[in-house]
Amino acid sequence: MPRIKRGVTTRQKHKRLLDQAKGYRGRRKNTIRIARQAVEKAGQYAYRDRKVKKRNFRALWIQRINAAVRAEGLTYSQFMHGTKLAGIELDRKVMADLAMNEAAAFKAIVEQAKKALPA
Secondary structure (H helix, E strand, O other): OOOOOOHHHHHHHHHHHHHHOOOOOHHHHOOHHHHHHHHHHHHHHHHHHHHHHHHHHHHHHHHHHHHHHHOOOOOHHHHHHHHHHHOOOOOHHHHHHHHHHOHHHHHHHHHHHHHHOOO
8 A cells, every 4th residue: 555645735734724824913823733723713703703793783773773763752662663563664774774864764764653653
């Protein structure tokens, strides 16, 4: 059975790893063992923070909607309840964008939500 030398594949793996560690400081960018740890940890942070980013944006949209709705004399929870009763099926991202950029359209939505609320 012939002998198998693994230098080429090892070098490829190391090169791929060091390419991922490009821009890191100190030995994290050029020492295989330390770079591997840094790249693995970076991947864990990236995976986690893709989920956290969604939470942060939802919180931002809620704050923007709340600020715009309070100027119209409602609270956020009353407004959301009114939109459900009125059958308005816009998500928070769109509502926040309307509140920021299309004040007249958002005001019309608020009026519909007010009418739908029980007196």
